[in-house]
Amino acid sequence: MKAIAAYKYYDAATLQEACEVLNQYAGKAKVLGGGTDLIDWMKRRFMLTPDVLVNIKKIPGLSGIKEEGGALKIGATTTLTDIIENSTVQSKYKALADSAMKGPAPPIRNMATIAGNLCQYVRCWYYRWPDWYCYRKGGPICFAPAGRNIAHAIMEQKVCNAVVASDPATALAAMNASVTVQGTGGTREVTVKDLYVVLGTVLKPDEIITTVTIPEAPSKQAFLKSRIRNATDFALVSAAAATTSKGTTVALGGVAPIIVAGTPDEVYAAIDKAAPLSENRYKVSVVKAMVKRVTA
Numbered sequence: 127m128k129a130i131a132a133y134k135y136y137d138a139a140t141l142q143e144a145c146e147v148l149n150q151y152a153g154k155a156k157v158l159g160g161g162t163d164l165i166d167w168m169k170r171r172f173m174l175t176p177d178v179l180v181n182i183k184k185i186p187g188l189s190g191i192k193e194e195g196g197a198l199k200i201g202a203t204t205t206l207t208d209i210i211e212n213s214t215v216q217s218k219y220k221a222l223a224d225s226a227m228k229g230p231a232p233p234i235r236n237m238a239t240i241a242g243n244l245c246q247y248v249r250c251w252y253y254r255w256p257d258w259y260c261y262r263k264g265g266p267i268c269f270a271p272a273g274r275n276i277a278h279a280i281m282e283q284k285v286c287n288a289v290v291a292s293d294p295a296t297a298l299a300a301m302n303a304s305v306t307v308q309g310t311g312g313t314r315e316v317t318v319k320d321l322y323v324v325l326g327t328v329l330k331p332d333e334i335i336t337t338v339t340i341p342e343a344p345s346k347q348a349f350l351k352s353r354i355r356n357a358t359d360f361a362l363v364s365a366a367a368a369t370t371s372k373g374t375t376v377a378l379g380g381v382a383p384i385i386v387a388g389t390p391d392e393v394y395a396a397i398d399k400a401a402p403l404s405e406n407r408y409k410v411s412v413v414k415a416m417v418k419r420v421t422a
Contacts, residue, residue: 134178149310149332159239163246200338202241218343225297241335250288275403282382296379299387300366303340309333322384344368348420365416
C-alpha cells in the first residue's frame with residue numbers, strides 16, 4: 127500500500143458548485159462522501175486515480191431519512207448505520223436495513239454513505255490488483271473465464287464478469303427504488319435497476335446522486351445473502367423480493383455486472399439462461415433456492 131498521490135480538494139457548498147467542479151475536470155474528479163472505497167482505491171495507485179476530490183458532505187440537505195407523500199426519501203450522504211438504526215426503515219423497509227447490516231463491518235458502516243455504496247468499484251480481483259490489465263481497465267480481455275472465477279458472474283457477462291458490489295442495490299431494486307441525479311444540465315431520475323451497465327453506472331462525469339427514493343412501503347419483503355465469511359464478505363449470491371401495489375419484484379445480486387430484476391417468473395427464466403463459468407456453477411442452485419425463500 128502506497129501513500130495517496132497529490133490531489134486537489136474542494137469543499138462544495140452547493141450541489142451546483144460540486145457539479146461544476148466535476149464538469150470542469152472532465153472525468154478526472156471524483157465525489158467524496160464517506161470515502162471508504164475511494165480512499166482505499168487511491169492508496170493502491172496502480173489504476174488511474176482522481177486528480178480532484180469534491181467533498182459533498184458539507185452540502186445542506188443531502189443527509190437524512192424522511193417519509194414524503196407515501197414514499198421514503200434517503201439523502202445521498204446518509205450513512206449505512208443511520209439507515210440500519212432508523213425506526214421507519216426497520217418497521218417498513220426491513221429488507222433495506224438487512225442489506226445494509228449484512229454489508230461491511232460496523233466501522234465502515236459508520237462512514238459509508240448510501241450513494242457511495244451504490245457507486246462503489248467492483249471487487250473483482252483481476253480489476254483490483256496491478257498484475258492484470260483486464261477489459262474493465264481498458265485491456266483486451268476479461269481474465270475471469272479462463273481463471274479463478276468462484277465469485278464472478280453467471281449472467282449478462284458480455285465483456286466483463288465482475289458483479290455489482292452493493293447489497294443495498296439489490297434490496298432497493300426489489301422495492302422499485304430510484305435515485306435522483308443532478309448534473310450541470312439539470313436533474314433526472316434513474317431506477318436502481320437501471321443504474322448499472324456492464325462496465326459501471328449510467329452516471330455522467332458531472333453527475334451526483336442526491337436522493338434515493340422508495341415509492342411505497344412493501345406489504346411483504348425479504349433479503350438474503352450468501353458469502354464465505356458472515357462478518358464482512360461481499361455477496362457470492364444475494365436475493366431480495368418486495369410486494370407492493372404493482373406486484374412482486376425480485377432482484378438478484380452477486381450474479382451479474384448489472385442488477386437482474388423482474389417478476390418471479392422473469393427472474394427464474396433469467397436463471398435458466400445462466401452461463402456459469404468453470405468454478406461458479408454452484409451459484410445457479412443457490413440463487414434458485416434464494417428466490418424460492420424470499421418469495422415464500
